[in-house]
Amino acid sequence: MTREELIQSLKKIVEPYVQDQEAFQNLSEETDFINDLKINSANLVDVILDVEDEFDIEIDNDAMEKMLSVKAALDIIESKLSS
Amino acid sequence: MEPRVVITGMGVVAPNATDLTSFLKAIRNGESGIEFHQNLKDLNFSCCIGGIPDISEEHKRRYFSDLELRGFDSSGILYGVIAGMDAWNDAGLSSANDEVDYDTGMVFGTGTSGVDKFRDAVYKLDEGKVKRLGSTAVIQTMASGVTAYLGGKLGLGNQVTTNSSACTTGTEALLMGFDRIKSGKATRMLVGSCSDHGPYIWGGFDAMRVMTYKHNDSPEAASRPMSETASGFVPGSGAGALVLETLESALNRGATIYAEVLGGNVNSGGQRKGGTMTAPNSEAVQRCISDALKEAGVTPKQIDAINGHLTATTKDPVEIENWTKALQRKGDDFPYINSLKSHVGHCLAAAGSIECVATVLQLKHQFLFPNRNCEDVHPEISKQINPNQIVTESKSLSLSHIAKASFGFGDVNGCIIFKSYNS
Numbered sequence: 001m002t003r004e005e006l007i008q009s010l011k012k013i014v015e016p017y018v019q020d021q022e023a024f025q026n027l028s029e030e031t032d033f034i035n036d037l038k039i040n041s042a043n044l045v046d047v048i049l050d051v052e053d054e055f056d057i058e059i060d061n062d063a064m065e066k067m068l069s070v071k072a073a074l075d076i077i078e079s080k081l082s083s
Numbered sequence: 084m085e086p087r088v089v090i091t092g093m094g095v096v097a098p099n100a101t102d103l104t105s106f107l108k109a110i111r112n113g114e115s116g117i118e119f120h121q122n123l124k125d126l127n128f129s130c131c132i133g134g135i136p137d138i139s140e141e142h143k144r145r146y147f148s149d150l151e152l153r154g155f156d157s158s159g160i161l162y163g164v165i166a167g168m169d170a171w172n173d174a175g176l177s178s179a180n181d182e183v184d185y186d187t188g189m190v191f192g193t194g195t196s197g198v199d200k201f202r203d204a205v206y207k208l209d210e211g212k213v214k215r216l217g218s219t220a221v222i223q224t225m226a227s228g229v230t231a232y233l234g235g236k237l238g239l240g241n242q243v244t245t246n247s248s249a250c251t252t253g254t255e256a257l258l259m260g261f262d263r264i265k266s267g268k269a270t271r272m273l274v275g276s277c278s279d280h281g282p283y284i285w286g287g288f289d290a291m292r293v294m295t296y297k298h299n300d301s302p303e304a305a306s307r308p309m310s311e312t313a314s315g316f317v318p319g320s321g322a323g324a325l326v327l328e329t330l331e332s333a334l335n336r337g338a339t340i341y342a343e344v345l346g347g348n349v350n351s352g353g354q355r356k357g358g359t360m361t362a363p364n365s366e367a368v369q370r371c372i373s374d375a376l377k378e379a380g381v382t383p384k385q386i387d388a389i390n391g392h393l394t395a396t397t398k399d400p401v402e403i404e405n406w407t408k409a410l411q412r413k414g415d416d417f418p419y420i421n422s423l424k425s426h427v428g429h430c431l432a433a434a435g436s437i438e439c440v441a442t443v444l445q446l447k448h449q450f451l452f453p454n455r456n457c458e459d460v461h462p463e464i465s466k467q468i469n470p471n472q473i474v475t476e477s478k479s480l481s482l483s484h485i486a487k488a489s490f491g492f493g494d495v496n497g498c499i500i501f502k503s504y505n506s
Contacts, residue, residue, distance in 0.1 A: 045218050046153070
């Protein structure tokens with residue numbers, strides 16, 4: 001899966017949790033889940049569960065703590081998929 | 084001087100109607116909300132009937148965002164939020180701003196919360212999948228879940244809490260809100276209660292054999308308060324909500340006033356003198372009613388009607404006896420009496436608040452709703468009161484004071500005196 005395809009999948013996953021639609025329209029690798037998309041911090045665990053389901057991977061606690069931006073999420077997903 | 088407290092808004096989600104206007108029509112017409120439920124039969128319940136409010140997906144979406152509905156499985160919170168927001172809007176109050184209303188609080192009770200959600204969580208936990216609970220398990224299963232949802236939607240900044248006292252819950256919630264306003268700590272309180280539906284909330288009662296198993300083929304005839312053939316209660320669910328506020332506040336904002344809360348009382352029989360975990364101490368019940376009258380400053384003679392607890396078990400004649408003793412009125416002199424449980428069953432933690440809404444509607448619209456299924460009055464009741472005082476057909480009349488009582492497991496009691504309001 002290319003980086004761009006991963007972004008598209010991730011966009012679909014985070015969409016229901018997004019509280020700032022404008023930031024969502026302009027989503028890039030630099031986008032932060034909480035500060036930009038205004039996702040409720042409690043919902044981050046739900047985003048991660050949805051990522052696990054979508055890519056059939058398991059995200060451990062250490063990886064989860066880092067998954068605060070699109071870039072971090074993509075890096076973690078890529079590394080899990082390749083391992 | 085202590086402020087007077089009036090009711091300026093109401094909302095209800097009941098087995099026979101899911102908004103206030105249809106509820107008024109339903110209770111006037113004596114419409115039953117009790118139906119047969121195949122899932123109860125499949126699970127080997129003795130009582131396979133119950134009262135479940137009919138809420139469509141579209142209805143839900145008017146109160147909850149798509150995000151809130153992801154993984155949402157708490158029927159009590161669903162009913163509570165709908166009833167609470169309806170009461171708020173009915174009172175002409177708005178919630179569409181970023182301000183916190185520090186003068187308004189909430190007491191909204193429940194028995195347990197999100198029992199279906201909890202069941203799902205337990206299965207996941209036992210499979211070792213604790214992470215799969217996500218963020219939604221806690222907020223839907225904590226007892227105060229309903230107040231947490233409502234408080235956020237309405238921006239309430241005074242005390243926001245959940246009470247729990249079994250089948251007295253809703254009646255107690257109203258009195259707790261009333262006390263908070265009386266003490267000057269709040270101007271306005273949203274009060275009410277809710278209860279989940281379904282096998283996981285009703286199962287324990289089925290096991291106790293306190294629900295009727297004789298009417299699985301005649302659901303609408305099953306809930307028979309004060310009838311000789313009453314054979315146990317029918318389980319229900321839903322929510323009722325009322326906005327209480329000072330008379331001054333209500334008048335200042337030109338709100339519709341449904342009725343006045345004169346006062347009331349909650350107590351416990353201490354599980355002594357005949358009282359047990361599941362049966363009331365009659366002395367305490369009578370005392371609760373007498374003290375409610377005292378606090379309200381009314382005499383027993385002033386009570387025009389009673390909205391009873393009257394669950395349709397064999398204990399109904401004992402409740403009547405307690406009323407006759409507390410009011411020192413019997414025979415022809417006994418007030419009119421009815422029980423909403425004949426329409427909607429016993430809505431457990433939601434019963435008190437739904438029945439308070441029905442009681443207040445009676446005062447506002449000057450009528451008494453019919454008690455269904457009481458064509459054969461229990462002889463132990465007709466010995467004590469003239470059976471004509473049991474309202475069996477919708478009746479228009481002039482009403483000033485109605486007493487509403489609820490009694491619950493743990494030997495707890497609550498009684499409220501409502502008065503019609505005339506400007």
